[in-house]
Amino acid sequence: MDSLTIVPGLETQGKLGLVIGILGLKTFISTLAPMPSIEYQLPETLAELLNFKNGNFSIKQWIIEHATQVHSLLVPSYQILxxxxxxxxxxxxxxxxHPLSQEISSLLKSIHKVTQHKFLLHLHLDVNKGLKPIARVLNFIDNGNAVVPVNEGKIPMLCWLNCKVPILLDFSNDEIGKIDDVLMVWDEIVKESVVKFVDSKKITSVEQPVHIYTKTPCKNLKNPYMRIKGLIESRAVVCEGTSIDDAIKSVKNDLISTMKNRIFVAKMFKSNLLDESFQLPKRIFAAENPMVCDYLMEHETTNNSIKNIKDLLGLSINEVVGSEIFKPQTRVQISEKKSYFWLMAAIGAFIVLLISLLIILVQG
Incomplete structure (x- = not known):
């Protein structure tokens, strides 16, 4: 991360929060998302705020949870910086x-476990210097850090990559508990999938059609099992001039992350996914800067999502879009006793019909 560019006039709310932006050849900071409000009376100074605790609640854990939620909302190539x-x-x-910078570094290490990004930065706005930003960048691969200047500038033109992906996933009862292992197979299928862009060299227009073909990853299933089928609407965001390989990577990352997030949300609402038939969470998009998405269960409306995005990112969203359709179904194993009952019933009906025909023939 050689240079940092921040959007001019970016508002700063609160003393502590997340930095959101675009990571590439140049790194652009587009949003400063304050941590969600809480019911406690918070201290005034940053030192006291970082170490604030109330019972089982702590600000540091609150920030980590905030990062976890925002990480699932962002659409590539936006990310937590x-x-x-x-x-x-x-x-x-x-x-x-400074001792406070050491505490921030420790907090960034915890956030790194959520994002798994190579770089994370601490952007500091010094009130005594007119909120002039300066950043210290931590490199988690090479274990290095460096203070870098932050310049103002416009984010380059963004290209929106859209695709709809047919999906057919089967999960056995045993696999629901280890969903990450099952999705590793899905990960490999997406990596090997066919992706076609209109422009074979560079992404130059605002929108490019993408086609990805998949198949069910699970071969041998034990009953009972659950089947999920439908269309995933995937979207990614890249800067103009991005290479085809990087654009494909963004789309694939979006497909993989949305599947993991959907199953995670569904597991929170259902103690056992095989109990009954249910709709997979619908993903909706908010075309803002940054572009974010949210996952809605059957009983939720877009108003729930708009409020959620406002709470997590401080963004006022006016409109959300999404048109995904899933047709999930739950299959339950039929016991042997029940199976024999229907078999005997069918044989009995056939015998009765046969006897009736014989009687008709004799009488005739």
């Missing part, structure tokens, strides 16, 4: 690392 702080302290001293 790190954490921002807003205070009067000079956290990036030249000679030594």
């Amino acid at each position: 790190g954490i921002f702080t807003n205070s009067t302290e000079n956290l990036f001293e030249k000679k030594s690392l």
Whole structure:
């Protein structure tokens, strides 16, 4: 991460929150998402805020949970870039690392477990210097960190990649408990899938059609099992001029992440996914900067999603879109006793019919 560019006039709400943006050859900061409000009276200083606890509640755990929720909402190539702080302290001293910066580094390590991104940054806005931003970037692969300047500039033109993917997934009762292992197979299928772009060299227009073909990953299923089928509407966002390979990677990452998120949401609402037939969570998109999505269960409306996005990202969303259709069904194993009953009933009916025909023939 050699350079950082921040959108001019970006509003900063609160003293602590997440940095959202686009990571590429150049890294662009597009949103500073304050942590969601809580019912507790919070301290004024950043040092006290970072270490605030009330019973089982802690601000640091609250930020980690916030990052977990936002990570599932973002559509590629937007991602969590790190954490921002807003205070009067000079956290990036030249000679030594400020104790608060050490605490932020520890918090970023916890967020890294959620995002698995190579880089995460601590963006600090110094109140004494007119909220002039400066960043310290942590490299989790090479175990390095460096303070880098933050310049103002416009985000380049964004291209929206859309596709609809037919899906057929079968899960046995045993596999529901280890859904990540099953989705690893789905991951491999998506990686090997066929992706076609109109432009074979560069993504140049605003929208490109994408076609991805998949098949069911599970071969041998034990009864009872669950089948999910329908169309996934996948969307990704890339900067103009992005290579085809990077664009394909963004679309595939979106497909993989949305499947994991859907099953996770469904498991939260259903203690046992095989109890009854249910609709897979519908994904809807909010075309804002950053572009985000949300997952709605059957009883939820788009108003629930708009409120959720407002709480998590501080964005005022006016309209959301989505047109996915799923036709899930639950199959339950039929016991041997019940199977024999229907077989005997069919044989009995056949015998009765045969006797009736014989009687008619004799009487005739």
